[in-house]
Amino acid sequence: MATVPSTDRPVAERWYLRHAALVRVTHWINAVCFTLLLMSGLQIFNAHPALYLGERSDFDHPAMSIQARLSEDGLVGETMIAGHSFDTSGVLGISSEDGQISRRAFPSWITIPSNQDLATGRRWHFFFAWLLVLNGLVYFAWGTVRRHFDRDLFPSRRELSHVGREVLEHLRLRFPRGAAARRYNVLQQLTYLSVVFVLFPLMILTGLTMSPGIDSAVPQLLTLFGGRQSARLIHFFVASSLTFFVIVHLMMVLASGVWNNLRSMITGWYDLGNPRTPDVA
């Protein structure tokens, strides 16, 4: 390809191998793991749908809880966060399961398995937690050796100075094309960096902190997160952040060209646009 003069051959400029095979494979394994971990995690949460700060549970003063409560108008689903209560009937607290009203924190359509079954939920959770960790280790090792993080994820000083402009461009749903689309823009870089180096490591560490076995091996984890129940609370809210990331990520994929993005994450090839058309800046 190097011998082809690019000015005469727009095809060579147009198709760009955006994602390495290892990134593609680990991306999809991670996507499956995250989905199943989220759904089995909500099953586990449902076994005791309340979160606390500190080492132990102060049952009368949870920091967050989801419950079914009998009010004058009948059964209502009530979600409480830091002392503020919200009526979440239909989704959180009470929801319909096989056509019947069911008292459960998260509804059956989002948990694995759909009925209340903590034992099975745990089996799924720990299996895919192992898979996620092993997959993540492969990705980290490869990314370090191949300098993927340095090259593609850490923004340069010059890129960092564009943050403001890129936020505006993103809000207008205007995405870079042509040569500018070869690199992740700085918003993507910062988002992926925090997902890869902050949110996923936090999920794994807070998850491990909930293990009484690990606590005897690494009691420093309890100090780091402020106790087992705090770790459980952080685990829940970081999972919520990751879910929010996935939703925005999917919206951005849709808005910036679903086929181009999907193709590049499956085959690697990303279409930079026809260089002869005038919309290339």
Place this chain on the structure above:
Amino acid sequence: MSLEHPRRRDLLWAFAATSGLALSGCDRVAVAPRVRSVLNAASSLTYKMQRFLIGAHRLAPEYSEADISPAFRPNGSIDPQDEDYLKLVGNHFTDWRLKVHGLVEHELSLSLEQLRAMPTRTQITRHDCVEGWSCIAKWSGVPLSELLLRAGVRPETRFAVFHCADTLDDGGESAYPEKIRYYESIDLIDAAHPQTILAYDMNGTPLTVRHGAPLRLRVERQLGYKMAKYIMRIELVQSLSGLHGGQGGYWEDRGYEWYAGI
């Protein structure tokens, strides 16, 4: 749109249909025996990894008096109605004897008084329920290793099994419907661990019925369901397969992990 693929729409439908199938199939897949056995591979990996990390001697964190939960939540059986047990409660456990049997050199039969006369260990530890909550209490009791030393464990022994006085109703939600008395088991590494005690006091007073009187197990590096209450006898065995559902414990027979360090 410079690229036009006629098959795009078909692809989109195929994608939507597969995701739909995947989701609706999840439930059947979730409980299928073959899937279950694959998933269970993760627990033996966890067991090996944790045994490697915490070995035989690492201690569970211990807390201060100030950390003790004002209201420790009792779980599982809290008021057993088994006739034999009610009789024992009736005369304040004076007729209760702890039996140690199975693969031992000398069978033991010990009264509560004899147990209290043995070496004591007191520890303030965190109790983690499999449901997700935690409570902290102070426990006093005799280290299990003391009893095992006196009984003389035979070399082929692999597990200590705890047989309890309470018949637990699991609410009929499991695939293992037989009503049985609670039982639990641990390996000899946990059995010999210094914090593994047979507790008779909680927060400085004798155990109440709600918390497992007269004697309960503390295995501090595992979850609450391992910590059998209302203990009647300890059996040393080579294999767990001959007992009840064969998985080594009441909840294990109902799908929970035998190794509950996670």
